[in-house]
Amino acid sequence: MDALGTETAFEVLAKAKALEKQGKEIIHLEIGEPDFDTPKNIKEAAVKALYSGYTHYVPAAGIPELREAIAEYISKTRRIAVDPEEVVVTPGAKPIMCFSILACVNEGEEVMYPNPGFPIYESLINFVGAKPVPLPLLEKNDFRLDHEDFKKKLTKKTKMIILNSPENPTGGVLNREDLKLIADCIADRDDILVLSDEIYSRIIYEGEHESIASLPGMKEKTIILDGFSKTYAMTGWRLGYGVMRKDVAQKVTQLMINSNSCTCAFIQMAGVEALKGPQSDVEKMVAEFRRRREVIVSGLNQIKGITCKKPRGAFYVFPNITGTGMNCREFGDRLLKEAGVAVLPGTSFGKYGEGYLRLSFANSVDNIKKALDRIANFVKNR
Secondary structure, X not given: OXXXXXXXXXXXXXHHXXXXXXXXXXXXXXXXXXXXXXXXXXXXXXXXXXHOOOOOOOOOOOOHHHHHHHHHXXXXXXXXXXXXXXXXXXXXXXXXXXXXXXXXXXXXXXXXEEEOOOHHHXXXXXXOOOEEEEEEOEHHHOOEOOHHHHHHHOOOOEEEEEEEOOOOOOOOOOOHHXXXXXXXXXXXXXXXXXXXXXXXXXXXXXXXXXXXHHOOOOHHHEEXXXXXXXXXXXXXXXXXXXXXXXXXXXXXXXHHHHHOOOOOHHHHHHHXXXXXXXXXXXXXXXXXXXXXXXXXHHHHHOOOOOEOOOOOEOOEEOOEOHHHOOOHHHHHHHHHHHHOEEOEEHHHHOHHHOOXXXXXOOOOXXXXXXXXXXXXXXXXXX
């Protein structure tokens, strides 16, 4: 248990809530969840299912209706043929992350993962006794993969490669060239799996989402992780899924049986409606995120000592604060206490996050503008 890490976002949230209890107004830019309500049709589908008897145990891998809907959706969006038997539904997408690593990685093997990146990747790699091999996502590369570094770090011990695109915390997006490099490097390696975290695949601002599973020969080597939390503002519903080879799906299902038994039945029916129903609410949400992105990037770049690249996906910015003379943890702590703005230090996402902050723009434009004013005053008067 000592090897398990955590998510700093929840620690910062707790500190912010404590300050609010003392009467201090806090602007929350630390939490990575949409500030929109779950679309009405999805909620109505859940209520209907609840009153229709979907309140009992269901198959561990998911109800047939949802597995079929997911298979159809992934087949269409990733341009690959997916069988429902290759789909495992879980309570949130994190179990796919956890179960994939537990099922496929052994002690002493190596797992490559993005850094800065979602902190649970490294936490779970350490938990199973494997060796974490960070892949630096640097600003000079637009927070994308360094090709030479990847080839250098790929070894005979590499068992899994974790990708996240669009990426948390940088908002970076891997392009087809990046994905092709990885595919070419492991073309003759049947012992390697790619865990492709595509939870932000629908929140993209330029171009289209690219999945490594779509490349020739890569479907069999890829576990696609996706879910409903970000796209449909369903973070509290806990509904995610993985798409993988049938033999891997059987192992993941076995872990589901041993841990959760199954995913809540009526919530799964809401998931069917989410995928098959109108998508207009998703489109409106992404359009609003795009508008907020313009506001926050422009505002940050006007603050002396701070520069900020425009993210291509997700709903985060990852500004460079090295020009302020403060490290990221000091900046974040003081900004919360002195200015009432909650953000995350870049090192919450790994050592290559030093010199950066993560700000979520899942908040209103008015609050974002207010936060920008507070940050500017804080930097000026520090």
